[in-house]
Amino acid sequence: xxxxxxxxxxxxxxxxxxxxxxxxxxxxxxxxxxxxxxxxxxxxxxxxxxxxxxxxxxxxxxxxxxxxxxxxxxxxxxxxxxxxxxxxxxxxxxxxxxxxxxxxxxxxxxxxxxxxxxxxxxxxxxxxxxxxxxx
Amino acid sequence: xxxxxxxxxxxxxxxxxxxxxxxxxxxxxxxxxxxxxxxxxxxxxxxxxxxxxxxxxxxxxxxxxxxxxxxxxxxxxxxxxxxxxxxxxxxxxxxxxxxxxxxxxxxxxxxxxxxxxxxxxxxxxxxxxxxxxxxxxxxxxxxxxxxxxxxxxxxxxxxxxxxxxxxxxxxxxxxxxxxxxxxxxxxxxxxxxxxxxxxxxxxxxxxxxxxxxxxxxxxxxxxxxxxxxxxxxxxxxxxxxxxxxxxxxxxxxxxxxxxxxxxxxxxxxxxxxxxxxxxxxxxxxxxxxxxxxxxxxxxxxxxxxxxxxxxxxxxxxxxxxxxxxxxxxxxxxxxxxxxxxxxxxxxxxxxxxxxxxxxxxxxxxxxxxxxxxxxxxxxxxxxxxxxxxxxxxxxxxxxxxxxxxxxxxxxxxxxxxxxxxxxxxxxxxxxxxxxxxxxxxxxxxxxxxxxxxxxxxxxxxxxxxxxxxxxxxxxxxxxxxxxxxxxxxxxxxxxxxxxxxxxxxxxxxxxxxxxxxxxxxxxxxxxxxxxxxxxxxxxxxxxxxxxxxxxxxxxxxxxxxxxxxxxxxxxxxxxxxxxxxxxxxx
Numbered sequence: 001x002x003x004x005x006x007x008x009x010x011x012x013x014x015x016x017x018x019x020x021x022x023x024x025x026x027x028x029x030x031x032x033x034x035x036x037x038x039x040x041x042x043x044x045x046x047x048x049x050x051x052x053x054x055x056x057x058x059x060x061x062x063x064x065x066x067x068x069x070x071x072x073x074x075x076x077x078x079x080x081x082x083x084x085x086x087x088x089x090x091x092x093x094x095x096x097x098x099x100x101x102x103x104x105x106x107x108x109x110x111x112x113x114x115x116x117x118x119x120x121x122x123x124x125x126x127x128x129x130x131x132x133x134x135x
Numbered sequence: 136x137x138x139x140x141x142x143x144x145x146x147x148x149x150x151x152x153x154x155x156x157x158x159x160x161x162x163x164x165x166x167x168x169x170x171x172x173x174x175x176x177x178x179x180x181x182x183x184x185x186x187x188x189x190x191x192x193x194x195x196x197x198x199x200x201x202x203x204x205x206x207x208x209x210x211x212x213x214x215x216x217x218x219x220x221x222x223x224x225x226x227x228x229x230x231x232x233x234x235x236x237x238x239x240x241x242x243x244x245x246x247x248x249x250x251x252x253x254x255x256x257x258x259x260x261x262x263x264x265x266x267x268x269x270x271x272x273x274x275x276x277x278x279x280x281x282x283x284x285x286x287x288x289x290x291x292x293x294x295x296x297x298x299x300x301x302x303x304x305x306x307x308x309x310x311x312x313x314x315x316x317x318x319x320x321x322x323x324x325x326x327x328x329x330x331x332x333x334x335x336x337x338x339x340x341x342x343x344x345x346x347x348x349x350x351x352x353x354x355x356x357x358x359x360x361x362x363x364x365x366x367x368x369x370x371x372x373x374x375x376x377x378x379x380x381x382x383x384x385x386x387x388x389x390x391x392x393x394x395x396x397x398x399x400x401x402x403x404x405x406x407x408x409x410x411x412x413x414x415x416x417x418x419x420x421x422x423x424x425x426x427x428x429x430x431x432x433x434x435x436x437x438x439x440x441x442x443x444x445x446x447x448x449x450x451x452x453x454x455x456x457x458x459x460x461x462x463x464x465x466x467x468x469x470x471x472x473x474x475x476x477x478x479x480x481x482x483x484x485x486x487x488x489x490x491x492x493x494x495x496x497x498x499x500x501x502x503x504x505x506x507x508x509x510x511x512x513x514x515x516x517x518x519x520x521x522x523x524x525x526x527x528x529x530x531x532x533x534x535x536x537x538x539x540x541x542x543x544x545x546x547x548x549x550x551x552x553x554x555x556x557x558x559x560x561x562x563x564x565x566x567x568x569x570x571x572x573x574x575x576x577x578x579x580x581x582x583x584x585x586x587x588x589x590x591x592x593x594x595x596x597x598x599x600x601x602x603x604x605x606x607x608x609x610x611x612x613x614x615x616x617x618x619x620x621x622x623x624x625x626x627x628x629x630x631x632x633x634x635x636x637x638x639x640x641x642x643x644x645x646x647x648x649x650x651x652x653x654x655x656x657x658x659x660x661x662x663x664x665x666x667x668x669x670x671x672x673x674x675x676x677x678x679x680x681x682x683x684x685x686x687x688x689x690x691x692x693x694x695x696x697x698x699x700x701x702x703x704x705x706x707x708x709x710x711x712x713x714x715x716x717x718x719x720x721x
Contacts, residue, residue, distance in 0.1 A: 013366065015287035016275040020366035020718065021408050021494070021610055028611035041719040042368040044287065066275050067534070068290025075289065098533045116498045116531045117627055120618055 007127065009059040012040040012048045014072040022095050022116075023063040029120040035059075035127075045076040049083050057089065059127055062110075064095040070104055077109040090130040094118060142423060142474050143585040149473040154213040158206050170207055178202070191622045193495045193613065194450035196410035198575055204567035212570060217465075221560045224472070227465045227573065228561035229519045230484040235557035240515075241522040242547045243320065243488065245270045248534050250649040251307035254297040258312055268318040270524075271308070272296035273332070278324050279367055280331055282701030283653035287368065292650035295534055296322075299332055300657055300699045305339040315345050319352040325361030326379035327371065329354045330686050331703045333383070334694040337391070341695075353395035353444070356383050359421055362597050363606075364403045366718075369704075371711040373597040379686055379707075381428045386687035388439060395442055397425070398488065402448040406494045408610035411448075411455065412576065415463045416583035417602070418445055419470065420593040423584075426475055436475045440482030447520070449511045450492045456511070457563055458572035459580075460487070460518030466577050488522040489515040493530050500626040504528035509546050516550055517563055523547055600717025607718065657699065664697040672696040673706045680710030 009030055011023050020041065027037045038055055040048065052060050060080075062073070073093065080086040086109060093105055094114035105113050111130035114123055140148075158166075174183060187199040201208065212218075219225050222232030231237055246257055246269075258269055274296040276288035283292045283300050292298050299305060309319075321336065323329040333354050340350060358380040362373040370376075380397070387396035399422050401414035409417075422443060429439045445463075449456040467485035471477040491511040496504040505528045512525050525543035527535035535543070551557055563569045590596050597603075616622040623629040676689040686707075693703050 014290075015368045016279045016281065016291050018275060018278060018365045018367065019407075021406075023366070024408070024607050024610050024718070025614045028614060039719055041716065042366055044368070066291070067294040068275070071290030096531060096533070120614075 007035045007059060007131065008038070008055065008057040009035050009061055009127070010038045010040055010048070010052050010055060010057040011061045011063065012043050012051075013063045014068060015042050015044050016068070017042060017064060017066060019065040020063070022065070026061065026063065026094065026123060029123060030127075033120065033124045035124075045072065045079050048076060049079045049085065052080070052089060053083055053085055058131060059090045059092060062091070062093045064093060064097060067097075069093060069095075069097055070101060070108070073105060073110065074108050080109075088134065090127065090134055092123075092127065092130065094123070141585050141588040142470060143581050143588075145474050146469055146581070150469065154211055154216060156211045157214050158210060158212065163207065163210050166205065167207060170205060190452055190455075191616055192450065192452045193617075193622060193624070194405055194408075194410060194448070194492060195452045195622075196412045196455065196576075196579065198455065198572070198579070200572075204571055206567060208567050208571045209574065217570065217574070218564055224468060224483070225465045226468045226484065227461050228564050230464070230486065230521075232560075234519060234560040235516075235551075236560075239551050239557060240520055240547070241268065241488075242544060242551075243268060243270045243522050243524055245272050245322070245524060246540070248272065248274070248293065248295055249297060249646075250293055250652065251297055251299070251304045253293075255308050255310050255312070258308070262312070262317060268320060269312075270320040270322065272322055273324075273328075274298045277332070277700065278328060279365075280328055280700050280704035282657060282699050283650060284657050285701055288650070292653050293646065298649070298653050299335065300653065300701075301660055301697055302335045302338045302342070302694055303656065303660065303697075305335045306342070309336075309339055314340060314343075315349040315351075317351075321352065321354050323354045323356060325365065326356055326358050326376055326383055327361060327704065327707050329356040329383045330379055330690045330707075331700045333387070334687060334691040335700075337691060338694040347391045348393065350391055351393045353398060354383075354387075355400060355446075356380055356397045357400040357421070358594075359417060359597070360400055360403055362594075362714075362716075363417075363602055364400075364407045366716075369708060370714045370716055371707055372714040374594045375680075375711040377424070377594040378428075378683075381425060381432075382685045383687055384425065384439065385429070385432065385434070386685055388434075388442070395444055397442075398444055398446045400446045402446045402490055404606075405448040405450070406492060408494075408606045408613065410609070411450065411452075411459050412579045412583055413605065413609075414448065415459065415580045416587060417593065419463070419467070419580065419584050420587045420596075422467075423470065423474070423588075424593050430475075436471075437477050437479040437482045440471055440475070440477055441479055443482075443486075445485060445487040447487050447489050447515075448492050449489060449514045449518070450495050451507065451511070453510060453514050454563075454569060454572060455576070456514035457518045458569055459576045460489075460515070460520065461561070461564070461569070461573045462576035463580060464519065465573070466580060486521050488524070489518075489520040490524040491515070491526045493526050496526060496528070496530055497624060497627050498531035500632065501528045501531065503626050504530070505542060505546070508543065509550075512546055513550055513554075513556070516556060517561075519561060598714075603717045660697060660699070669693070669696045669698050669702070672698055673702055676703065676706045677710045680707060 027039050030037050091110050092112045093110045112126040189197050189199045218227050221229040275291045277299050281287045283298050323332050358377045362376045384396045399418040401418040405414035464485040468483040471483045491508045508525050525546045527539035527543050529539045620628050672693040679689040
């Protein structure tokens, strides 16, 4: 276990999201699970992709509460594709979104989505599964 | 250098006088013997061992509780000093003598996701159905002060509130609404947002010929919301932000005398992740620091104090919530009377709006949330709140549906019309438990206030990241307590159903048309207006920020020149520079 490379996760939210309790909570959970977390906070999609590239992260996690996740998510994915990181990076999203958006979010490229009340185990195993599927 | 006394030190000094205990020493002595006899003979050994229990609840303060409370729990209880009569000092039992018999709590539900035209229709329909006030939510682009056509606003225009880019939008929202009669609560959240959006309301009134001194309503204008609670791509330094809050208060007090210029917001801080004690300590620290600035600027404390109002979040620990409201009412009175020497009774009133907790609601079995919100609302009413919003059961899914909003309103109406709890003032007052818990909460709130003051005051504890760290630690600890089952959440970690079915919930559809219309409107505005006048007004705003002039006089000129909210936001950033929230430095 000790020589196994730590999973690196970038946690961010879209520019106008004004809640970050979820982001802080998930950062704590992932650190507890032995992952390396870069807590970026609010950022424009190009900066999220830029940081993901620069920090060579395995996972990009987006926290959302107030809607707009489909429109912003599409933009994020197209930038990730342009920069060539979409295939090797796992994108996940969590927070408050209408249940009917779940298939749409997966369709645009989020490997896993997590509603409120998701446990540490749900999120950690979701990430591990998604990484295993990618590689 | 002489050290300034803290509020706690001042109160300890000024309130050191003689007390008149309700219970005589002889009675207490006899009672103590009886109590020992009972405890040792009637109470089981294991209950004696676990006499104190610490409740673990979402957003709770973990104040230990005894098995049974008696007069011995509060032996020096001085009725007139600690409780008194409603409508009189120390206001523990309520700010009005007749409380809800005189006026029932205002039922103020938030509304407003949609275009300015739609919100105008909704507002008129609510008013036609007998609403006496409005409470408009702004969309996230407006809250964060980005124009509807900035790239950041993608997917956010009109999603969770109404978009306002310029005076024209304000004119649409308020068309045919009697703004001199209806009280409009505009949820502007932050100082900068208030400085930008509220002048648009004033210019709209001006263009309609309605004098500003006839306008009733309120704005939020709370720097805690902007610098501490909010997550954002851009922050200005907390001390500048605090100054903008004070500028707004000063300008509105002078020029719009019926308007409530600040809502000291504990709610969002607590919901972000903190106990009810910290929530109140921070809001009180904000009030105290604001009043100190107003005194320095030469204003009478009563001139400002009479219109201060608070905003609280009740969570699940029922009796703690009741006690907390009683405690902060008494503490606020002491601060205003003894710390600031207020003369006006109204300044000593802790008036508050209460909204039930969103964080305590679950996505699993959402109908359980109706029950949670009802208990929280009942605690607020038993605690003597002036105004109430009940959260809807579907909030873990989306912006509340119409049906869920009505159920929230009905929850309030059932408390008011059916339970009869409003007939008797402060019905829990005098309970050995409640009076003891009220004292305990007051003490803890004052201790935390003292800690903030010793660390240099509120703006300093925000700028240094001390408060951010406190919240982060609270949130992480709470999450572990939920995961371990120490904090019980029914339907999630306790009594969890094995065959959980997702309910059918209404989904708020995003309307791309509104965003397009807003963008077109902005393009037309920039073509139509006098652009030189607009850029001069913005340049003057930058200078005013730098020189220390009251900023609202200048944002008002910007609104008159049809500047947009995004342009004004950038002027503030140009003047003050950017600050990085300590949450993200890791």
